[in-house]
Amino acid sequence: MKYMEIYKTKKEPQLDKTEIQEYQKIKEKIIQQEINNEKSIINKDVIHELITKNTTNHKILNKLLHDIQGYGKIDDMINDDDLEEIMIIGSKKPVYVYHREKGMMLTNIKLNNMEIRQIIDKIANNIQRKINKQSPILDARLDDGSRVNATIPPITADGPTLTIRKFRKNPYTIFDLINKNTLTLNLAAFLWIVIEGLHIRPSNIIIAGGTGCGKTTTLNTISSFIPQHERIITIEDTLELQIPHKHIIRTETKPPNIENKGEITMDLLLKNSLRQRPDRIIIGEVRSNEAITLFTALNTGHSGMGTLHANSTYETITRLTNPPMSVPNIMIKSIDFIIMQKRIYHPKYGIIRRITDVAEVVGMENNKIQLNTIYKYNSVNDSIKYTAINCNALNKIAYLTGLTYKQVHEEIHEREKYLEKYHDKNMNIEKVHEIINNYHQKTL
Structure with missing residues (x-):
């Protein structure tokens, strides 16, 4: 004990x-x-x-x-x-x-x-x-x-x-999470590709998990993969995200005053953000009726990411489709990936935070959302591996860019090697963002 x-x-x-x-x-x-x-x-x-x-x-x-x-x-x-x-x-x-x-x-x-x-x-x-x-x-x-x-x-x-x-004065970077083994270099490179979308087809992502598992930290770090030319609007109950992006608008809800007036809700901020021509909407935590507004936006061509409290990828779907969120099944398909993160006890390392699953939303069958596990965590060797035979998001990127599926995978490996060059350096989030943006310039 x-x-x-x-x-x-x-x-x-x-x-x-x-x-x-x-x-x-x-x-x-x-x-x-x-x-x-x-x-x-x-x-x-x-x-x-x-x-x-x-x-x-x-x-x-x-x-x-x-x-x-x-x-x-x-x-x-x-x-x-x-x-x-x-x-x-x-x-x-x-x-x-x-x-x-x-x-x-x-x-x-x-x-x-x-x-x-x-x-x-x-x-x-x-x-x-x-x-x-x-x-x-x-x-x-x-x-x-x-x-x-x-x-x-x-x-x-x-x-x-x-x-x-408390929030760190110096936010964690993607390299910090790699060095802590929250995710691997390969998974980081994969997320880079699907978040950037080769500038044509960015993926929509929900990061799910329990309290204190590091969802917001992961959301903040992978936001560095958003290209610098995009316009980002963040919506949060309490400002936590620290994304080092040039073109970003940070918004925060406001509780009612003593007279119970003046409340600004997540849903109101989200509706307002849609009038501001966002390239990417990031919601700190999806929890209530703003979910329908978000999925309506995702289904009309906007790109987005956010976090949600859930204990598994399928529970994420259940929470989204039931009150108080009540998102119709047909709209869930606008999400490309659910990233599952957990705080777990490891017999060798003690309490650790790990991305345990990356599941792709692949469609509906008998009115039930179907998921395809792309990455799966193995507690024996404390590592997460690519397990999918096929990935719809990568196929769509290949189709829209004129590349083959194999070439998209080769680009993932190129980025994995690029990240490996820097992952043992001690850099702040601004420097990491600069390094990633330098690679973006090469791919434009």
Whole structure:
């Protein structure tokens, strides 16, 4: 049995009685200036200036930075790029974190009701929202893009809770996922071909999987395969995608205000995007009635990608065709591929994220959607292999470009070799996008 590891934060130096008094005095002065200036966030330089006028004590300086500008005891966690999630489950209970490499971890931090509420209220104030007994749920995001969900009594019995989903400052690239074995060089090259479509026939793709399996990360990385000349519009509940594309419009839903007015839904954003001449529509997560609008767009010649919560490729079809999405079977054929991604336990490597299936939607038989598995994961050798005898999308690309099916496969292998030249380099997502675009220029 593997025991949960402990995540330890740096202990703040304890203030003595005199330092506490000095800390309180300076803090009150800063808060008063905040009130006078009607600002919700105090500038770091202003804090530093106020402190240095009154003290040279670094312990007080650091505590003020943590408590006023930062988020108190969890500030170090928020600034740790190795953490994916921070989970506060109630008063005087240990805070949990999800580490990118080590999985779920217990921390040495506990917060009381007041400390949790102060963090929640600060987040709410920064976005001019309220959380109270009448509205006890808060969905928001921090300045760095991290996604926040907070709840307070009466809906949570053990006091306020807070969950923060963090996003990497430096987003993963396709090479990062290859090196982590989430997918192989060959699968990356295949996805490159079908997403680009040799500039004639790009594929429509849904990435499916459970919570925390890395769907959005994969969507973000494979979006680098979209040619630079295309116009992209992204639609998300909370901005997560960081696609380094020149011609991109990023849109985000908006919840109703206190008077229950002004809501902007995914469906409304999607309908609006169709008036903006998109080459590619990317939806962060398909979950409700916007699915019909999306599939209507895909059936009228628009190209798109998105994610969806499901546990298998066939469950993806079931979810799409049943309420609340209710997409007619005849429209499902506009999707070319379903990529299945899972977070699984491997006896040798522990918790890993893997693309386990790539299934092609090949048509209907007896009013039932038919899928053809193109790639399949083997847990014994921890690898995903091309298993299909034939691939409709590649046949369509061949037909529309005048190439043979064999020549399209040869191009996949050429791109696999091209990716192999760079996969062990340490590059950010902008550089990777540039490398891929350089190859695009060659194929135009």
